[in-house]
Amino acid sequence: MVVRFVSSIVGTFATWRRLPRAVWLLTAARAVNRLGAFTLAFLTIAVTARGFTVADAGLLMSAFGLAAIVSRLIGGRLADRIGRRATIVGGLVATAAAQLALAASTSRLALAVAVIAVGLAFEIYEPASQSLIGDVTEPADRPVAYGLFGAALACAGIAAGALATLLGGLDVRWLFVADAVTCLLCAVLIAATLPGTTRTTPPTRGTAPTGRNPWRDPLLRAFLATGTVFAVLYMQLLTTLPLTLARHHLGAGAFGLLLTLSAITIVAGQPLLAAPFTSMTAMTAGYVLLGAGLALNAAAANLATFIAATVVWSTGEVLLLGHVYALVGDLAPATARAHYLSVYGISWGIATLVGPFAGTQALAHAGQAWLWTAAGACSLALAAIQPRLHRKARQRTDAHQPAPVSASLEILS
Template sequence: MGLSWGRAVPSRWRALPPAVWLLVAARTVNRLGAFTLPFLAVVLVDDFSVPVQTAGAIVALFGVATIPSRLIGGLLSDRIGHRATIVWGLTLTAVFQLLLAAAPGVVTAAAAAVLIGLSFEIYEPPSQALVADVVEGDRERVAAYGLYSAALAVAGVLAGVLAATVGGVDLRLLFVADAVTCLGCATLVLVGLRPRRGGHEPEDRASAPPAVVRSPWLDPILIGLLVTGTGFAVLYLQLEVALPLTLRADGIQPSLVGVLFAVSALVIVLGQPLVVRGPLTRLSHFAALAIGFLVLGVGFVLNGVAADLPGLIAATAVWSLGDLVLLGHASALVAAIAPAASRVRYMSVFGISWGIAATIGPLVGTQLIAHLHVACTWWVLGLLCVPLATAQPVLAAVARRSGRVIARS
């Protein structure tokens, strides 16, 4: 049984269309350089002598700017196509990263940070919609989004190593490196994701005149997923905020958080059979998401209980399993409920959850830690997963009442 599970993921991944593999490869290259944002405040304080409060406000402006960035990506995709939108979004991000790296003063640096935010997420809606367009079958979409998440998790660990190397020379070089990876990602998409004969892009079969067009803002299921997705994003970002502080409180070197993120990446890669062939495949997306939230909550509580690095590693394995289920099924569910012609807009609306979380997430984590012990903070974060889990059967009931049964194929 273990052997068959081990073979299940590669076989499903090998069956994915070349366009999916290209997007995964391109996004992995891009992710290798996406380590600059945690250092933005440091650069503002050290290089431009900006007060910490002002640096925090600029970083918050970046987070706010990422919210319309997703919507811009959806609008552009409808007008110029997925491929062109991806390339333009990445190119603009690279240009603004270089502007920040060469900024002569704080005003230019702040403007560049906001411009990066406005272009930063343009890539995501068309890339996620393209995956849904070229992959047939709901289970295959879960596998495709699982591959996407696994690649990003591994690349994120490697990005941390690269950041430690480059950042040791000059923190501004981090933004140059990020710009280079953005351009590398854009080049892969531009060269590899070629239009079909007759000038049609790979997604054009989903862009044909649709039988149904639905505004994402008027879809109660999507709005419900946006609310719970924002909750997940806020909780997930606490791993970047609260986890290093937890290590310090436990007398562990905070830099060892990289070990925990490496464990998480390993769990996400090795755990893929759970979402493509395991018992979860017999459940609806809503049921799988409910389980994912509960597992995530248990892992967060274990973060608070753990008193040493082995305990935190065990907790990381648990919350990473929840993360694995949530990331794969959430994207596949949004793709399943969206009419083909509205898919990229659905993805862009759902994706603004990360922009909202980037704005309020750091405030949530730091305020909790300021008023509670780190252990109590993780208990609170774990308990917040419960209402997110209980919301899923409510959304499933809404879907059934509206006649939109999300089949698993």
């Protein structure tokens, strides 16, 4: 076991060394952008400070969430039509412009329009970023590449929380200006350094190998369904876990500690992605670990138990997020990869709308034990269906081999 783990560590570093420069540039740029995204934590504050009631602010934030779903779908379409680099740069510039409009708004109507504009721009670059990683890496390296991308974002998210605490006393308008500046800096970095090529063949309309578009692909719909359940479960860790901690007189400091520990676990667990597991084995194990960690929260009554649960579910997260994006990307032809990833990605938008309400209602009416036990059971159910789902995916990828990296590079610019 020790020898295998050491071999996985060596394999991880070897894979990192051969990852294309574009992956490292994109990861660094997205981490900086994620660092600036701490202003989203102040969006509700900015809305209520401008005269909106709490109820109206909640409706506006729901509109923001719906706009973000649309934004992701737009980003997938653009990435496959005009290229990855152009979409990333355009999305970042649009986000910066919307943030500046939000900071400059002087009326409730202008503020509402600006908030929705931020939502419409915010996710445009995400499918392009994810698909670009698949474009420039070989299939065997993609889980490690996606894992590196996720680990960088997790660490940047923790740093963003610290910045939010330090800068929370400033005028909210200036925070949105600062976020706009980070978006523009990332756009310049991507435009200046990310390699691109001239398109030699026009992209298709993004159809599946069966001739159907992604929405009509039954296999993608199955992954979207399982991904949505996973995202709803994960939302409980962000929304109802702090409430569960509060029931045991553990405050925001304890939750911050768990988030930091989760980020550390994600980084330390990267060698698991270089282990010689099939995607089916890795994702089945990931759902089992996630379920065990969630179920452990059901019986937790002190910080030590919550810490143990966090390490377990975070290890499952490493395996799941590292493999699922590589697998979904492999289901699509190269010219439709971003569209497939954008459709799969709306699982997080749906979970953002559904997860907090469902979790808080379950916690309030059923209690801690029922909430987290049910969440753990749902994760184990997802683990049980992975073999069948992956057999079908394997049949697809065997019949329709992914395009070589050299062909995928045609749609970068």
